[in-house]
Amino acid sequence: MPIPKIFVHIQKDTLKKQLSSVLARKGCHFIYASEDEPWDQALLNADVHLALIEMTGDMSAGLNRIISSRLPGELEWVFISDGQPNVTLDKLIRSGAGFHLRPPLDLKLLQEVLDDFIADYTALQVARSEQVTISELDQFGLLVGSSKVMRKLYRTMRKVANSEAQVLIMGESGAGKELVAHTLHLSSNRNNGPFIAVNCGALSPELVDSELFGHIKGAFTGAVKDHQGFFAQAEGGTLFLDEVTEMPLAHQVKLLRVLENREYRPVGSQHIQQANVRVVAATNRNPAEAIEQEIFREDLYFRLAQFPLMIPPLRERDDDIVGLAKHFLAYRNAQELTEIGISPEALSKIADYHWPGNVRELKHCIERAYILADDVIQPHHLQLQQDFLGDGYKQNASLENIPAGIPLEDLTRAAIEATLAENQGNRKTTADQLGISVKTLYNKLEKYQQDDEQI
Numbered sequence: 001m002p003i004p005k006i007f008v009h010i011q012k013d014t015l016k017k018q019l020s021s022v023l024a025r026k027g028c029h030f031i032y033a034s035e036d037e038p039w040d041q042a043l044l045n046a047d048v049h050l051a052l053i054e055m056t057g058d059m060s061a062g063l064n065r066i067i068s069s070r071l072p073g074e075l076e077w078v079f080i081s082d083g084q085p086n087v088t089l090d091k092l093i094r095s096g097a098g099f100h101l102r103p104p105l106d107l108k109l110l111q112e113v114l115d116d117f118i119a120d121y122t123a124l125q126v127a128r129s130e131q132v133t134i135s136e137l138d139q140f141g142l143l144v145g146s147s148k149v150m151r152k153l154y155r156t157m158r159k160v161a162n163s164e165a166q167v168l169i170m171g172e173s174g175a176g177k178e179l180v181a182h183t184l185h186l187s188s189n190r191n192n193g194p195f196i197a198v199n200c201g202a203l204s205p206e207l208v209d210s211e212l213f214g215h216i217k218g219a220f221t222g223a224v225k226d227h228q229g230f231f232a233q234a235e236g237g238t239l240f241l242d243e244v245t246e247m248p249l250a251h252q253v254k255l256l257r258v259l260e261n262r263e264y265r266p267v268g269s270q271h272i273q274q275a276n277v278r279v280v281a282a283t284n285r286n287p288a289e290a291i292e293q294e295i296f297r298e299d300l301y302f303r304l305a306q307f308p309l310m311i312p313p314l315r316e317r318d319d320d321i322v323g324l325a326k327h328f329l330a331y332r333n334a335q336e337l338t339e340i341g342i343s344p345e346a347l348s349k350i351a352d353y354h355w356p357g358n359v360r361e362l363k364h365c366i367e368r369a370y371i372l373a374d375d376v377i378q379p380h381h382l383q384l385q386q387d388f389l390g391d392g393y394k395q396n397a398s399l400e401n402i403p404a405g406i407p408l409e410d411l412t413r414a415a416i417e418a419t420l421a422e423n424q425g426n427r428k429t430t431a432d433q434l435g436i437s438v439k440t441l442y443n444k445l446e447k448y449q450q451d452d453e454q455i
């Protein structure tokens with residue numbers, strides 16, 4: 001780990017002697033001003049973190065040159081003077097540059113100041129190198145995580161991947177259902193075939209049949225050419241039916257038939273097609289409740305859930321929360337050839353938050369913090385949903401807490417994610433509350449997902 005560099009300009013021999021124990025301190029590198037060049041020039045040329053300067057009246061010109069450079073804000077300063085008033089020095093100290101120690105010199109205080117500085121510097125270096133260039137987490141397919149629950153999930157997925165069982169994935173929005181579906185596909189014998197993902201809630205009710213099963217030219221007004229449905233597109237591979245509970249009931253029956261017979265007929269066609277497709281479905285809802293509310297057919301549930309897989313919400317994967325944050329940061333650093341770190345305080349804030357938006361929210365939060373931080377992500381760089389909208393946003397319905405200057409698209413995304421989390425991922429209710437169509441909501445979520453995937 002790099003050690004801090006301290007520039008020293010002490011002229012009086014008596015002071016040099018007094019400081020000998022301080023200057024013998026280990027854990028930092030002292031660079032002394034030479035007689036060959038003016039002290040201010042030497043300091044401007046040196047790449048140091050702190051300057052320890054004995055100030056005398058004849059140094060004001062040099063100090064003025066320092067003040068007009070960028071250096072004052074970039075360095076920590078400790079001045080030792082004989083107590084003579086010095087306007088230039090006062091100006092620098094009043095701007096918050098550091099310490100001005102007057103006689104009698106308190107060596108203990110000077111030692112403490114240097115100790116604090118070295119401790120802060122070291123903490124910063126630790127934070128910078130806090131495993132942000134490496135990821136510590138295990139990975140299975142596209143899924144990252146080492147927590148007990150994730151490891152259990154990996155084992156189950158490995159077993160189920162190679163069977164032809166239909167899988168129903170359950171879990172909150174942003175918990176990783178699509179990633180699980182895709183990983184199942186990649187780990188299966190069908191991995192040379194296509195993986196087609198469909199948002200059932202975004203299908204327009206009039207076109208569900210045509211979207212799923214395709215149509216032939218002239219099947220209906222506007223059917224100007226043959227159209228391949230999702231089943232045909234997924235032939236030989238996996239069809240992922242996301243938000244399957246949002247599919248209109250009438251179409252759920254048709255889906256059930258295909259799952260039972262492995263046959264379907266494109267709209268307007270006389271020819272039955274064979275479906276060689278593995279269906280993996282997902283829902284944010286509790287299927288039992290959806291069945292009770294009569295929006296999800298029980299027989300379809302049993303058909304789809306030959307193998308139910310429950311994805312735990314991020315807040316139940318305690319061991320993974322901080323690991324995932326570092327993972328996303330490490331990947332971003334590798335991509336951008338940067339070394340942005342994360343402070344222990346920021347990691348605590350991440351660990352303590354309840355992540356209603358799950359992994360998606362965490363990933364997006366790190367992405368924003370990466371952009372905001374200069375070198376180390378601090379707690380104030382982490383913009384959480386609750387920071388945007390407040391926990392009591394709904395109750396207070398107050399817009400006053402929204403900080404000025406937030407890009408509108410960020411605000412839209414925060415509103416969507418907060419509302420989705422509040423509604424346990426139910427997109428219909430979310431769209432209704434936000435006053436947008438389900439289709440618009442899906443389009444936005446798809447865009448956010450694509451943005452996230454570029455991380």
Ligand SMILES: Nc1ncnc2c1ncn2[C@@H]1O[C@H](COP(=O)(O)OP(=O)(O)OP(=O)(O)O)[C@@H](O)[C@H]1O
Pocket residue numbers: 142143144145171172173174175176177178179180242284359360363425445449452453
């Ligand atoms: N275990 C994980 N490892 C790495 N990234 C993950 C993990 N889980 C989720 N993600 C990331 O979080 C985001 C959301 O994941 P995904 O789309 O799979 O969630 P989802 O449950 O299908 O969400 P929704 O219900 O809103 O469709 C994606 O950017 C994904 O890459």
